[in-house]
Amino acid sequence: MPDDPHGTSRDAPLEALAARAASDPVDREAFGELYDATYDRVYGYVRNRVGDAHLAEDITEGVFLDALAAISRYRPRGGGILAWLFRIARNDVLDHARRRRDVVPIDAARHRRNHDDDPVERAVATEERARLRNAVAALPERQRDVILLRFTSGLTVTETAAALGLSDAATKSLQFRAMKNLQEMLRDA
Amino acid sequence: MRDREMDGFEDLERTLRDGLAVTPDPAARSRSKARILEATLPSHAPRRPLRRRGLVAPLAAAFVVISATGAAAVPASAHALPGDALYGVRMATESIRIAVARDEASIRLAIARARTVDLERAIGKGRHEAVDELSRRFFEQLATLRTLSANDGADLITKIEAQQARLDAIADRIADRIGEKARADEVLRRIRRHDHRGKGSRHVDRQDDEREDRRNGRSGRDDDREGARDGNDTNDRRGRDDSSSPSGRSSGSSTDGREDDDRRDSSGSGSGDRSDDSDDDVDDDGDDD
Numbered sequence: 443m444p445d446d447p448h449g450t451s452r453d454a455p456l457e458a459l460a461a462r463a464a465s466d467p468v469d470r471e472a473f474g475e476l477y478d479a480t481y482d483r484v485y486g487y488v489r490n491r492v493g494d495a496h497l498a499e500d501i502t503e504g505v506f507l508d509a510l511a512a513i514s515r516y517r518p519r520g521g522g523i524l525a526w527l528f529r530i531a532r533n534d535v536l537d538h539a540r541r542r543r544d545v546v547p548i549d550a551a552r553h554r555r556n557h558d559d560d561p562v563e564r565a566v567a568t569e570e571r572a573r574l575r576n577a578v579a580a581l582p583e584r585q586r587d588v589i590l591l592r593f594t595s596g597l598t599v600t601e602t603a604a605a606l607g608l609s610d611a612a613t614k615s616l617q618f619r620a621m622k623n624l625q626e627m628l629r630d631a
Numbered sequence: 632m633r634d635r636e637m638d639g640f641e642d643l644e645r646t647l648r649d650g651l652a653v654t655p656d657p658a659a660r661s662r663s664k665a666r667i668l669e670a671t672l673p674s675h676a677p678r679r680p681l682r683r684r685g686l687v688a689p690l691a692a693a694f695v696v697i698s699a700t701g702a703a704a705v706p707a708s709a710h711a712l713p714g715d716a717l718y719g720v721r722m723a724t725e726s727i728r729i730a731v732a733r734d735e736a737s738i739r740l741a742i743a744r745a746r747t748v749d750l751e752r753a754i755g756k757g758r759h760e761a762v763d764e765l766s767r768r769f770f771e772q773l774a775t776l777r778t779l780s781a782n783d784g785a786d787l788i789t790k791i792e793a794q795q796a797r798l799d800a801i802a803d804r805i806a807d808r809i810g811e812k813a814r815a816d817e818v819l820r821r822i823r824r825h826d827h828r829g830k831g832s833r834h835v836d837r838q839d840d841e842r843e844d845r846r847n848g849r850s851g852r853d854d855d856r857e858g859a860r861d862g863n864d865t866n867d868r869r870g871r872d873d874s875s876s877p878s879g880r881s882s883g884s885s886t887d888g889r890e891d892d893d894r895r896d897s898s899g900s901g902s903g904d905r906s907d908d909s910d911d912d913v914d915d916d917g918d919d920d
Contacts, residue, residue: 470668477664481655499655499659499663500751501755504755504756507670510667510668511709593651594651594653625640
């Protein structure tokens with residue numbers, strides 16, 4: 443997790459790992475470390491977008507397969523490796539949604555069914571979580587992405603902006619509007 | 632440093648972090664990592680004369696598609712599945728690799744393994760229509776490998792069996808991954824229809840296939856043509872709207888984010904595309920499990 447989640451710096455250790463992995467041929471050991479360091483964040487984003495745990499695992503695996511295939515051409519810029527990785531993740535989620543129009547982005551029922559044994563899931567009141575997830579699911583897509591990337595995956599503003607192809611200012615503006623919308627929805631619910 | 636406009640949202644931020652937190656299954660994460668790290672990646676094909684027969688057609692097919700889609704088509708084909716515009720390029724690339732390989736068996740094993748990865752991805756993505764073609768290609772490679780094993784001996788047979796075991800494992804998990812039983816059975820049948828290991832069931836399978844072919848008004852040969860058509864289906868091409876993205880895709884985003892305000896979920900709008908900024912994922916390293 444970055445030291446300044448609200449700031450704009452890149453995650454230096456991750457960049458170092460990415461630089462090592464990006465050799466030709468790919469340094470698989472370094473890529474494995476990158477996988478370990480980023481899997482939970484990517485999975486968290488994907489899971490919150492598609493709902494189903496198994497599907498999220500499949501898509502996340504696809505994200506890292508894509509990343510492995512492309513990492514040798516990775517050049518740090520903009521939001522760095524996290525933005526690069528989440529651009530792949532977002533595109534894979536969109537690709538899945540495009541092919542499966544029936545997939546509901548966030549589905550609290552699916553979350554409950556698939557992760558009954560998840561201690562975090564149990565720890566937080568299920569109904570409140572469902573309410574929260576439904577509210578996030580009701581946001582316009584890019585507002586939802588900002589919320590998920592910032593608060594589920596812990597990306598900085600700059601990383602989020604680069605992942606979504608936006609400016610930092612636009613990302614902050616989206617985040618602000620998303621938070622206002624969520625406040626209203628949760629107050630009304 | 633916090634942005635001042637975000638003041639007042641601290642509680643909501645905490646709620647979001649807690650409420651949206653998910654815990655991945657550690658075992659699934661480890662299995663996935665193992666599969667990813669053992670996945671084959673493109674290696675530079677040996678620069679040797681194109682000497683084997685059968686090379687002209689795949690080269691021509693690759694040239695045609697590359698000409699039509701631009702120079703980026705070859706790397707973009709890395710994960711193309713049947714039905715994708717670049718699937719034909721991928722198949723052509725594999726044919727070339729077989730043709731120029733010093734060790735044909737290793738290449739074919741790698742291709743068979745790539746098909747199992749494709750199968751998993753196709754199932755995961757709900758692209759069940761691709762399963763039949765992928766399974767057919769998988770067993771096609773294994774059939775050729777069996778003929779090669781007459782020269783290569785027991786070591787190759789072991790590797791062939793390892794690939795069969797991979798496919799069996801995928802088949803075993805179908806019911807878990809596809810909740811709807813009828814759909815799961817259909818996908819399983821599509822996988823197994825090309826598996827001619829058990830001769831007892833082969834006759835039944837072939838009868839089923841023939842019945843289905845009659846219903847679809849086509850002969851078995853049409854399946855092969857369908858595979859060839861896959862590579863030229865430019866209607867299935869997906870738009871790329873950001874050449875700076877790692878996958879050559881992006882959200883088609885506005886620069887100020889304003890357009891999003893009144894637009895609800897557009898996940899299915901087709902703006903996304905796979906991350907295909909990569910080469911073909913079959914290599915000729917010859918290693919196998």
